[in-house]
Amino acid sequence: MTGDPQSLSQRLATWARVKSPWVTVFNSGACNACDIEIIACLMPRFDVERFGILAKGSPRHADILIVTGAVTRKQASRLLRVWEQIPEPKYVIACGACGAGGGVFQGLYHVVGDVGTVIPVDMYVAGCPPRPDEIINAVVACLNLMKEDLAQGGKEWRRKAGDTDRKETTPGTVAKDVRV
Amino acid sequence: MTAQLTMEQVSGALKEYGSAEQVRKNRIRVSTDTQKILSAIKAAQQFLDCDHLILISCTDDTGSFGLTYHLTGPHRTVISLAVAVPRESPQVFSVSDILPPAAIYERQIHDLFGIVFSGHPGLSKLMLNEDWPDGEYPLRKDWKPNKANSYGGAAQGGT
Amino acid sequence: MAEVMVPIGPQHPALKEPVNFRIYVEGEKIVRLELDLSYNHRGIEKAAEERNFIRVLPLLERVCGICSHSHATAFVKGIEEIMGLEVPARGQYIRTIIAELERMHSHLLWLGVAAHEIGFNTLLMWTWRDREAVLDTLEEMSGNRVHYNMNEIGGVRLDLSEKQVEAAQQRLPVLEERIAQYVDMVSHQETMLLRFRGVGKLSKEEILKYGTVGPTARASGVDYDVRRDDPYLVYDEVPWNVVTDSSGDVYGRTKVRIGELSESLKIVRHCIENLPGGPIRVTSAPKAAPKGEILSRYEAPRGELAHFIRTNGTDKADRLDIRTPTLANWTSVAKALVNQNLADIPVIVAAIDPCLSCTSRMTVIDTGTMAQGSISWEELVRKCRARYGTEVQP
Ligand code: SF4
Numbered sequence: 001m002t003g004d005p006q007s008l009s010q011r012l013a014t015w016a017r018v019k020s021p022w023v024t025v026f027n028s029g030a031c032n033a034c035d036i037e038i039i040a041c042l043m044p045r046f047d048v049e050r051f052g053i054l055a056k057g058s059p060r061h062a063d064i065l066i067v068t069g070a071v072t073r074k075q076a077s078r079l080l081r082v083w084e085q086i087p088e089p090k091y092v093i094a095c096g097a098c099g100a101g102g103g104v105f106q107g108l109y110h111v112v113g114d115v116g117t118v119i120p121v122d123m124y125v126a127g128c129p130p131r132p133d134e135i136i137n138a139v140v141a142c143l144n145l146m147k148e149d150l151a152q153g154g155k156e157w158r159r160k161a162g163d164t165d166r167k168e169t170t171p172g173t174v175a176k177d178v179r180v
Numbered sequence: 181m182t183a184q185l186t187m188e189q190v191s192g193a194l195k196e197y198g199s200a201e202q203v204r205k206n207r208i209r210v211s212t213d214t215q216k217i218l219s220a221i222k223a224a225q226q227f228l229d230c231d232h233l234i235l236i237s238c239t240d241d242t243g244s245f246g247l248t249y250h251l252t253g254p255h256r257t258v259i260s261l262a263v264a265v266p267r268e269s270p271q272v273f274s275v276s277d278i279l280p281p282a283a284i285y286e287r288q289i290h291d292l293f294g295i296v297f298s299g300h301p302g303l304s305k306l307m308l309n310e311d312w313p314d315g316e317y318p319l320r321k322d323w324k325p326n327k328a329n330s331y332g333g334a335a336q337g338g339t
Numbered sequence: 340m341a342e343v344m345v346p347i348g349p350q351h352p353a354l355k356e357p358v359n360f361r362i363y364v365e366g367e368k369i370v371r372l373e374l375d376l377s378y379n380h381r382g383i384e385k386a387a388e389e390r391n392f393i394r395v396l397p398l399l400e401r402v403c404g405i406c407s408h409s410h411a412t413a414f415v416k417g418i419e420e421i422m423g424l425e426v427p428a429r430g431q432y433i434r435t436i437i438a439e440l441e442r443m444h445s446h447l448l449w450l451g452v453a454a455h456e457i458g459f460n461t462l463l464m465w466t467w468r469d470r471e472a473v474l475d476t477l478e479e480m481s482g483n484r485v486h487y488n489m490n491e492i493g494g495v496r497l498d499l500s501e502k503q504v505e506a507a508q509q510r511l512p513v514l515e516e517r518i519a520q521y522v523d524m525v526s527h528q529e530t531m532l533l534r535f536r537g538v539g540k541l542s543k544e545e546i547l548k549y550g551t552v553g554p555t556a557r558a559s560g561v562d563y564d565v566r567r568d569d570p571y572l573v574y575d576e577v578p579w580n581v582v583t584d585s586s587g588d589v590y591g592r593t594k595v596r597i598g599e600l601s602e603s604l605k606i607v608r609h610c611i612e613n614l615p616g617g618p619i620r621v622t623s624a625p626k627a628a629p630k631g632e633i634l635s636r637y638e639a640p641r642g643e644l645a646h647f648i649r650t651n652g653t654d655k656a657d658r659l660d661i662r663t664p665t666l667a668n669w670t671s672v673a674k675a676l677v678n679q680n681l682a683d684i685p686v687i688v689a690a691i692d693p694c695l696s697c698t699s700r701m702t703v704i705d706t707g708t709m710a711q712g713s714i715s716w717e718e719l720v721r722k723c724r725a726r727y728g729t730e731v732q733p
Contacts, residue, residue, distance in 0.1 A: 029379050033404025033485040036448070043467035073331060074309035074378050104398045108382040109318050109325065110308070129404065129485050206569060207634060231547045232563070234636070235662035237647035248647070250634055256568040258634060281550030281670045285662070292384075302373075307380045319385055 014150050017063055018143050020052035024062035024086075028079045028118075029111065030069025033129040034096040038066060041132045048136055059085040064142055066135075067119075070098040070105040071112045083119045089149070091142050094121045095135065097128040104128075122155075185228060185257040193227040194220060197261075207258040209248075214263050214272045221249060221261065221275055229253040236285040238293050240321045243267055245295055249275070249282075265295055274300035292319040342370060367681050372673040387659040392418060392492050392628070395656070400486050402661065405448065408434075408441045409639035411490040413646040414659070416571055417635030418492055421628045421650055428573075428615040430494035435572045436610045437480065437489050439603040443514075444473040445640035446596045446603075450521065453593060457534040462524075469517045476507045494620020504611055511608055518600045525597055535590035539675040539687035542587055549671040553642020553664050554599065557583045558591035565638040577609050589687065627654040639664055 025038050041048045042055055056062050059082045071079055083092070094115040097103035105111050115121050122145060125138040149155055190208045191200040197220040198212035212220050224230040230251035239246040244264040251259045265272050274297035276283035286297045287306040294317035297303060305312070312331060317323060325331065343364050363370040383402055387395050399414050400407040412434060419426060447470040454462035474484045480503055481487035489495045525531060541551070546559045556563055564581045566574040582598035584591040628650040635646045642664030651657040675687055 027379070029381055031401040031404045031407075033401070033407070036404055037485065040467065040471075043471070044464050045468060045471045070381070072309070072379060072381055073312070074380070078378075104401050105381050105383075105386075108386050109331075110380050110382040128401075131484065204633070233550050234634070234643070235645045235647065235660065237634075237658075237660040237662075239649055239658045239660075250645070250647075260634070279550070280548055281667060284666060284670055288666075309380075318382060 010150075014147070018146060020054065021063045021139065021143060021146075022054050022056045022061055023064045023066055023139065024056050024059050024082075025066045025068065026059075026079060026082050028067050028069050028075040028099075028115065029072035029105070030096070030098060034068035034098070037129045037132050038068070038095065038135055041135055046132045046136060048139070051136075051140070053136075053139055059083075060087065062086050062090075063146075064091045064093060064139065066093045066095050066139075067099055067115045067121075068095045070102045070108075071115060071118050073110050073112055076112045076118050079115075079118050089146070089155075091122045091146065092119055093123045093125060093138050093142060095125050095138075096130055097126065100124040100126065182255045185255050185259075190228065190257075190259060194223055194259075194261075197223065203260070204258075206256065207260060209260040209262060211262045214265055217247075217249070217261065217263050218273050218275060218278070221251070221278060224251055224259055224261065225278070228259060229255060230259055233279045233281050233285075234258065236282060236289060238289045238295070238319075240293065240319065242321060245270060245293055247272065247289070247295070270295040271298055272296075273298055276300055291317075293317050294320070362676070362681075362684065364681050369676045369679050369681060369684075372676055384659055384661060387656055389655065391626070391654040392656075395659075396490060397486075397488060400488060403663070404485055405445050406441065406639045406641065406644070407486050408437050408489065409637055409644055410646075410661070411488075412438060412572070413635050413637035413639075413644055414648065415490045415492055416637070417633045417646055417648045418628055418650070418656075420635070421631040421633055421648070422492070422625055424493050424621055424624060426494050427618045427620065429498075429617050430619045431573050432610050432614050433480075433495045433497075433499060433619060434489065435574070435577070436499075436607055437477065437487055438572065439606045439610075440473055440477050440480075441487075442640045443600055443603045443607075444470050444477070446600050447473065449596060449640075450593070453535075453589070454531075457530060459528075459530045465517075466521075469514060472510050472514055476510055479503050479506055491620055491624070493624030494618070496620075498619050499614065504614065507607075507611055511604065511611075515601075515604055518597070518604060521597050522601065525593055531593065532590070535593055536586075536588060538589045538683050539679065540588045541671055541675050545674060546587075546671065549674055550667050551642075551671040552667050553639070554592055554595045555642065555668055555671065557581065558595045559587035560585045563643070565636045565643050569636055571637065573610070574606075577606050579606050579609075627652060641665055642668065 025035060027035055038055075040046060059065065063086075065083060065086055067079065083090070092115070094100055098105055099115045099121075102111065102114050106113075112118065123138055123142050125134055127134055130138075149157075184206060185208070187200065187202050187208065190210070194200060194210050194212075197216050198210050200208055200210045203209045210220070221230075230253040232252050234250040234252055237246075237248045237250065239248075241264070244266050247263050247265055249261045251261065263272065270293070272295060274282070274286055276286060276297070277299070283300065283302075284306070286300055287303060289295050290297060290300075290303050291305055291307040294315070308318075316326070316331075344361050361373045363372070383398060386398060390398060396411050396414070399410045402410045447466045451463040451466035451470070454460070454466070477487060478484045480499060481489050481497060489497060541549075541555070541559050543560045545551075546556045546561050551559075551561075552563065560583055562581060562583055565571075566579075567581055579602050582595050582602060584594050584598075586594075630650060630652045632647070632649040635648060637644045637646070644664055645660075645662040647658070647660035647662075648656055649658040672688060676684065679687060
């Protein structure tokens, strides 16, 4: 994050971001159900657009990346690339049991692992799949986190002593061995 | 939907390819060998009206691979043509020219079991990721991940 | 004119087999197509050999989030046949109810997606609203909106209570009315007629040649439905019809799916009204299955699903070979796209129902300059709409 968080332009940007976060969804090897539930959020029953949350196609426009599913070998590099394309400050929500720990796909030969092994994750949503209201709740909680981060001047305050971010210690690499 | 095929019809039409056996009320299995599979499928298409390939299933029977071509037609009887492909030289003729949908199933089997379909127009990778090491076929029973190998997943770039 | 390659994917978030297909175009016309399917390959077939029947069911449900009941049912009915188990009638009826509700939610979802691809977003909102009613019923019955986990070897996990049956019965008339509206709409709605008619045509001969299954095949007049041709569950006891159409284009596929919606509703109603009493599962299902092999077929919402199962006398499958309907349909998509407009890709691809509903990225490579850039699926859809003058305010 650049600039003084208290400057007018920064405050304006944050205000706009929190009022209307743009979300992009990435399927890194999910079973589809999580994706379907995310789309259901956009539909009349849940209608997240009334909160200003917009689903966007391009990661370059997004503030929040929702990743569904365990990361397959082929998608790992793509996920990393999509993540790199998102402008700072970026937030990642890992959706479902798969995103959090591999779920039922834990340890299959073509699965690298959970989302956290490839990119840093800010928030996990439990459930298989989570209900749409839980997903909305996660996005809203993420917004609060955004505000909090801004007040604290970055994401560092959330890190406990001794915590190592798997992504940042070894940039660009992910677990290479197959766990079966 | 026409009347189901009887055992006699099937064994009559395919008798030169192997013995037929009724495995289920609507499924007849014919075991043949790799040399005859092309002509057996042609015969099934011609005499038994088989116009739909349900799937090509592949099993690892230690020592050989079992390929089964499940065909059906307007009679809705499933004709399963089974062949055993030797493990040392896993090679069989591709049937993709007489059965176009087979092309995609054969690519899948090639990826996961390493069976080579000679005459296939494009046996490229379909199921596994692009930096998966050659010569490792995950669905073989004796396949174990080799700690020394990289199975990909960290590649930069790609589409 | 130089050929230009347009690779689509790999980010097709809603696909069971996310694909990357390279489309070669000449001007606006598509010349041919190549496929790559591995993006969501996880290795479920291998894991199915290592987990016992109880543990493998939740895994199989998660092959696909839309046909989750299909995969689990195809597997249990195969294993039950190998074991020689007779599932109690009530269990079979409950399975059928869930299966048909699943088909309804899948078809409603598809109808919305197809409408979205042609810029008819009103219909998208309508169908997805009605789909919520189906999901509510499913949630009441099973406890989950998407992965029902109703199957067990030898029956179903949960019984239907009086209250649940009543609640479902109350929802059916509403759904029926809505479906009637869609049937009426598809016959004269201008946008649908304009964008669906004559697009992505496949003749009956082509369908047979390329091994296409499901509503795509039935829309071209191929009368093939596993529910009737190799009856399982209770489809041979329930009155219903196979819906076919002869037009063979996207319009025909829409009509078939809408027709199947009303058929499914009929089946659900019949099953709910004639729900037999008695147990819902066998009292003690064996843990291990004897040696045997079976080809278990199931009519999933997208077409014929085939599980080839071999058992070896233990409580694990020796081999499970899954052929999903979408895989069978890709060959024909490749065919249907040839000579079509680049702008019709979304609707033709969506017509086989791989549910291209979320955003996807595409890479456009000009073979002349090798310049490469990405456009999102949304952008493509927008371009298509602009071409056909059906652009609505984004
Ligand atoms: S968490 Fe569950 S629903 Fe979501 S992708 Fe994984 S298996 Fe599917």
